[in-house]
Amino acid sequence: RAGAVDGVDGFEGFELLKPTDDRTTWLVVTRWRDEAAFEAWQSSPAFAHGHRGAGAGGEQQRPVAVTSELWSYEVAGGTSA
Numbered sequence: 216r217a218g219a220v221d222g223v224d225g226f227e228g229f230e231l232l233k234p235t236d237d238r239t240t241w242l243v244v245t246r247w248r249d250e251a252a253f254e255a256w257q258s259s260p261a262f263a264h265g266h267r268g269a270g271a272g273g274e275q276q277r278p279v280a281v282t283s284e285l286w287s288y289e290v291a292g293g294t295s296a
Contacts, residue, residue, distance in 0.1 A: 217267050219247070225252020250287075 220226050225248040234241040247253040256262055 220256070223252075223256050223259075223261065224266070225249065225255070 220229065226247060227246040229246075230244040232244060234240060245253075247256075
């Protein structure tokens with residue numbers, strides 16, 4: 216599914232953050248033009264297709280993560296490279 220969101224209107228980037236210590240929690244960070252673009256993607260057929268959970272042959276895929284949470288932030292500052 217990597218790259219499945221590329222080209223979606225309002226999508227600006229994706230990062231997968233791997234822990235550098237003994238933690239087992241990885242973070243997925245996506246950036247969107249605005250909340251409306253993110254919400255439009257969430258209600259799209261592409262989102263439903265990518266998150267339906269069925270594997271090849273109809274068997275249920277095992278989850279990559281045990282739990283997930285949606286955290287929402289806005290940029291408060293920073294610099295560009």
